Amino acid sequence: MGFIRRCSTARGVGMRHKKRHRNFVANNLVGLRLLYRMFPGGILFYSVLQMLHGVSWVLQVMSVQYFFDGISGKEGAIPPLAIKILLLGAAYAFAQTMNGVANCYGQILNRKVTKETKKILFHTIDRKEAIAFEYAEELDQMNKAVRGSEGVFWVSTTILDILFFYVFYFAVMSWYLFSLAPLLGISTIIIFIPNVIARLLHMISFEHLENEAAPVRRKTDYYADCIVGKEYYKETRLWGCGKYFLDRYNRMLKKLNGLHFRMQIRKEKINFCINVLTVSAYGIIIGMLVYYVLTDAISVGAFAAVFAALREFYGFMDEVISERLAISIENMATVRNFFAFIEDNREEREQINLPERFEIRLDHVSFAYPQPETGERKYVLSDINLRIPWGQTVALVGENGSGKSTLCHIIAGLYSPTEGTVSYGEEQRGAGRIVKGISAVFQKFCRYSMSLGENIRISDLDGDKSEDRLRQICKDVGVAPEWVGGIDGMLGREFGGTEVSGGQWQRIAIARGIYRNNSLLILDEPTAAIDALEEKYLYEEFGKLSRNCTSIIVTHRLASAQIADRILVIKDGRILQDGSHDELIAVQGEYRAMYELQSQWYQ
CATH class of the missing domain: 3.40.50.300 (P-loop containing nucleotide triphosphate hydrolases)
Structure with missing residues (x-):
């Protein structure tokens, strides 16, 4: 028996990858499906932990109101003060415990997911024709896919965090505020809209940056290797060309830093606008609270609970927009490259x-x-x-x-x-x-x-x-x-x-x-x-x-x-x-x- 290999122009080799430009939510869903296939039980448990985490912070707010309302004596029969203090302490302890458990489990699951994404990445690279490694564009795609493989978990679980922790927390808190005074609940919802729009614009800009930065980053790494790499250092020292490679390294690093600086300036402008909006809204809501408590529209306990929760409320708002969502959006460009790379439907070559x-x-x-x-x-x-x-x-x-x-x-x-x-x-x-x-x-x-x-x-x-x-x-x-x-x-x-x-x-x-x-x-x-x-x-x-x-x-x-x-x-x-x-x-x-x-x- 024998076999023949015919001439072929390897599919995708040397050609520009046709990326599917999905939106943020669609890419998160793609990532979630991938994670669920890897660790179905782990993802479900992670979702439950996030929900319990959100419940813990809501219970904390309600326990504060219960405590102060009891002290003010407006609720009739008041249980012993010690019981109220214990309940308040238990609520705070539960919130902090769930915060630690959820974060710790997320780190553990991230390590497991990264291990699996690396396997998928290496398997995809192994399916490629050897000639693919002769194409600079293919090497750039691999470089971007390697970076993207490291952020799949945190980017893909953003939608879980938002749904089971942030949305749950903000929905319950908005309902709570709305039950106290409808205008309070409506105000918190309006604040989100411009913030989300600004982050979506930032995501588009960052994707363009990643596409520009990948070949520059690869050249920077190469020149660094020419200076200190084991394969090159003997000749580099012998010929005295370390300064030559250092100059090239510095030029590439300057170009790379310039790209990141340009993006950072744009990012900080967006953050400044968001912060101004957030602080203004914070001041307005505090003013509304003072007005409502002076007019007896809300109880002293409700005022204390909301006032104490405002820091966490806007802290979580800033966290979900400026950190969790922003970092996810920034890394979505690299993760999207990973998804596009592993979607290469080249068939397994026959062994x-x-x-x-x-x-x-x-x-x-x-x-x-x-x-x-x-x-x-x-x-x-x-x-x-x-x-x-x-x-x-x-x-x-x-x-x-x-x-x-x-x-x-x-x-x-x-x-x-x-x-x-x-x-x-x-x-x-x-x-x-x-x-x-x-x-x-x-x-x-x-x-x-x-x-x-x-x-x-x-x-x-x-x-x-x-x-x-x-x-x-x-x-x-x-x-x-x-x-x-x-x-x-x-x-x-x-x-x-x-x-x-x-x-x-x-x-x-x-x-x-x-x-x-x-x-x-x-x-x-x-x-x-x-x-x-x-x-x-x-x-x-x-x-x-x-x-x-x-x-x-x-x-x-x-x-x-x-x-x-x-x-x-x-x-x-x-x-x-x-x-x-x-x-x-x-x-x-x-x-x-x-x-x-x-x-x-x-x-």
Whole structure:
């Protein structure tokens, strides 16, 4: 059995994401559905806590009126004062307890939700074509989605907080005020309208800011990494270019701060207007209270209760508008980006095994990397036609930038060809991502800050976990566990392990590639950091280890290419020559010219 991968322009890759511009409530409902699917019981319990929290503050106000009315003696039989004090204390204690419990549970649930949103985010990213990581716009979308994933809980539960705490509290309090004097209740409702309108305008402005800030923020982080990042700091110090990157970092940071400053000024103008309105309303209601108590329209207890509750009432009003709703609106832009990102309805790419003893076939394969600035296609591979029989070892040679690594990525199934087809075996199957049966060691291999054994086993977590096999592979490629104190020794200084040389890291990467159970092994410049003698030894061992699979080697050292059954010379994205070492050296051509040029250095 075999399968074929046809050319494809990955859906959504390099294209602008079409976001669904829902309103604030609609986005909250989307978030709530997501949260309910994650933790149905937790969300229901959170809602109950918020309602009890609102009830506790209303009981506090009523207990104050009950206390002062009892003292004033206007209600006839008065229970003992101690009982009234206990009831008042219990109401205050209940309010503070519910405040702490609701906030604490919210923090706990937020951590659980963030963990799940990260899983969803990583799963969505995993579904994307590898070529997506070559597009700046796709990276910006990922950056915004990562930020949005961290605020999903607090933004999405805003509507729960408003309904079960704030609306409940304000509705009961408004009814309470209305029962005392209708004008009091109506006044509190009118105050909300301009505040909500102002916040909606602020939300629209902040969304535009987030879209502008994402690429600037990513550049700022990149330049910071160039200055202090582990991958860059050696060259940065060696070339003395720290100031250069610092200047670029400062320019990007200044631009980013300018965007936030502009937004902050707009925000503070809105807040000032809201505060003026709130203070004016506060003064008017106090004046009304004084008038009503002087005219005996309300009792002294009611006056004391309302007067004491006004601070909490307007405190909650300011909290819901200037903090809870405002922060939610500000973060809605990033959360909306998260929703848009995970709504990518790209289907799961099929994970399949390679067939047994298959032939690799490329028919009219061309490939172009994205050129977002011009919108044009720049082909790095053009009309490649290739057959690789089962068990053959093929070496790819050629100048830098000729397309060798890209060809490996296509054969490995990481990239889909822009044009043409890639098939494995005779039978054709639908498009899918090859996961099992292919192993590779690329030029920029990973250096995991884990134990030596984990660094190697990670390529095949479901494979044979026997330590004997692991130690044999280490021996075959020249990896000595003694470098780090044994198989379980930690590699890399990041978490207190042992740092090894570049050549030793490269041997570990080769061991990782060989450890994976594979039918196709690709080595892209696997010995660049290893001296010539060690390279000769490694290739001899590699020849033995690759007898039962198809192998592809990319190398610039033509002496090493001689171990291959077949050599392909790649130039300008095309196969220029194809044959064994003896066949290619016997004719005037690119291979012979490169071989003779390299030979001069060894004479």
